[in-house]
Amino acid sequence: MANAESSTRPSLWKGRSKAAAVPPDDFADLNLPITYRHLLSPPPGARDPLRVVALCDSDAFYAACEQRRLAADPARPLVVRQWDALIAVNYPARTYGISRMSKWRDAVKKCPELLVVHVATYKEGDAEPQYWDNPDTSTHKVSLDYYRRESAKIIAIFKEGLPEGEIEKASIDEAFIDFTNLVHTEILERFPHLKQLPPDAPHGLDTVLPPPPPISWQNLGNVVPIHSPPPADGGEQAAEVGDVDGDDAGPTWHDVALSIAAERMDKIRADVRTRLGYTTSAGIARNKFLAKLSASYKKYDSQNILRNAAIPNYLRPMPFQKIRFLGGKLGQALADQYDVSTVGDLLTISLEELQSKFGESSIWVYEVLRGIDRSDVKEKPTLTKSMMASKNLPQAITKASEGPPRLRILAAELALRLNDARSASPAVWPKTIMLHVKHGYDTSRSKQVPFPFTRNVTVDVIAGFADKLWKEFVGAGRDGAPPIKVTHIGLGFTGLEEGENGQKSIEGFFRSSSKPPSWGPSVYPKRKREPTPGGSAHEPETETEDTTSVATAPVAMRDAAASSDKDNGAYVCPRCHRRIDTEPAGVGDPSSEALARARLEHEDFHFAEDLAKDDGGGGLRPTSPRSRPAKRKKAGRPKKGEEGIAKFFTRT
Incomplete structure (x- = not known):
């Protein structure tokens, strides 16, 4: 809607009649x-x-993937269904007037021989997604893993065909090529x-x-x-x-x-x-x-x-709201402000006029209407920093016991995706696992814990951590725990990194070693340890078969736990004589992995002390976060409201 000022002050640029005066x-x-x-x-x-620059778009991609998987006749009408909606319609089906706006039952009425394929879904107890004719939204979770794999194959062919160019994956079925x-x-x-x-x-x-x-x-x-x-x-x-x-x-x-x-x-x-x-x-x-x-x-x-010669006549008659980012609130505001509908109509508006109404950043609108786009084609990293499996719940979770079965479905998806990533890059591993919960319709909460390395990533491993996070969220076992109404759950990995073969741990820069650790880049670097009863000051380095994988933390964990198994779930530090008790992490044996994690975390403190600089008095200055004084928060200025065209976009 035009603002009050524009309704009382006539605009020099109002109306479509100016379009001929470009x-x-x-x-x-x-x-x-x-x-x-x-x-x-x-x-x-x-x-x-x-x-x-080229934009290459796979035709009716999801439908093409299913046609290839089923070895179906390419001439047969086929649609891909997700619950009651259609997410892909092949070209033979479009001749019957079927579109992605259609409901699948209505589509079958238009074309009785239509092949309807529901997208694969995860169900509790399944390690991999399966195909079901009528999956239940309350017990199943949609999977796009198959389409992601096929998309990766296409991108690989693009890179083979143009090794000297930049290729930017725009979506699962589109890529820009420079x-x-x-x-x-x-x-x-x-x-x-x-x-x-x-x-x-x-x-x-x-x-x-x-x-x-x-x-x-x-x-x-x-x-x-x-x-x-x-x-x-x-x-x-x-x-x-x-x-x-x-x-x-x-x-x-x-x-x-x-x-x-x-x-x-x-x-x-x-x-x-x-x-x-x-x-x-x-x-x-x-x-x-x-x-x-x-x-x-x-x-x-x-x-x-x-x-280039065809661009002016190609753009002028085009409805400008068909242009990406001009089809939402910003496009409607432009249409209301200037009573325009096409690119040619907007070409009559000067840059000064646009910026006076929509801010300095509206120069982007001015340029894109004239075919100018200076954005680069940049190849995105193959390894993302996070993985997330989430689900909006048609029926809210109101009991604590209802959470683990749904989390197990998400854990199955994460296990498959992480193993897929590790099959291409064995050194990939996340730092943390996170649970995101939407309580009701307004409140969102997240909890996360470190995710130690496990050689075999299974659904059970991930579900164990998910259950522990869920118990922390719902307060299971505590008296007076607040009631829950969970409408959305998400389980994900964050801090995914890929180690490099032969990567040196931080200790390598402070002491020499005749032989580097045999287990490669380390999430838990080996450290100099104090002698323990029956042990030596340095832990033995043993060769393992998988020298290309991420730091095999369980190796260090087992070594650490072996010398402390007499403590039965506790570790006594030989330097500060502090007793470190552990609790089950939900996965594995608490006397081994959980205990080793606690030991390594405690030794991080002493290791940081050993690396600290002398404070001038002959002592060491602790550098552990737990020994640092808390930083005072700076009083920040109140945030201003979004200005210019930014207010027309939703912050994600």
């Missing part, structure tokens, strides 16, 4: 001259005028006369490149025509390659770059189709924003090429 230089950024400096210098990133490095290399190889600056170049390296040769777009994909705008509703539109021949815009060096990228993209897509059986659709343009838009120009097993 300044001629609105798209001047599309026609930058390309010089020898641009070609011969390393690509300058997002501002490179030869930059080419072809800029390939473009620079290929242009110099195909046109060797450009490798040297001509001796008579009038402006040195800033001399504009000579005109490129004609380009044949045949067999490269659908080239968006310059003078044929897309439909006003933003839907898919067929394109004819022949339309390009009639355009009055001659070829540019960026067109050459697009054609080079299209050739490689076509080979990569063919490889995915041949090796995995999946079809993809791609959009190829000058940046990520336009690549995303052009990918939907014509869908299903195709690629679309958006030349």
